[in-house]
Amino acid sequence: DLLFLFFTSGRDPGILPRNSKPPESDEALDVTTPSMEWVNGRTPHLKLPRAKDVIVNGHTVKVKYCDTCLLYRPPRASHCSICNNCVQRF
Template identity: 35%
Template structure:
């Protein structure tokens, strides 16, 4: 149980504290008319290693986004290999970190299930002291699980205040 709890905290810190692959904003005041795309279209064809790709123009970042990147409307960032924006951790989940994200939730599910089953068994056998202890462990686990989330959010507020909506 302790190993699962540590794994949950480590994966949560990894997902919340490390950059998901945010594309840097353009420093120039360029617009789509200034680029060399044909007739001011919002797409640009580029050949990379013999493969022709279509790049989309991001009006907010004023750049042609890399392939498979997407602009997150919640945190206002272009993220490479964007999967989704997770409201519980307040971070974009990209393909790079989706493994850590999924391991975090599988570990959390296993820990919650084992704590819930231990609580049910102790109540079933009428052992009041163990039931209170398991309930106490359950509450401590939830508090420990939420504290790295808060630390990660405050870290982003202090160091990346200009990126918050």
């Protein structure tokens, strides 16, 4: 049992690195769409979709957006409330 403790302590926990800026949207920025909202009456701020479909190895996979980490999480990843990071294979 102690051997398994050493194996797990030396492995990568699967924390996904955060983005410093939100990802680019697929929509054109010069057109105001329903996904754009006005912040403080000045510049339209782009609201990213909560989920989007991505093709991975020929299969369509739905990925969800994390507002805290500013990234689309890969499949089987989730945001951990304890460490405040997105973790793979949670």
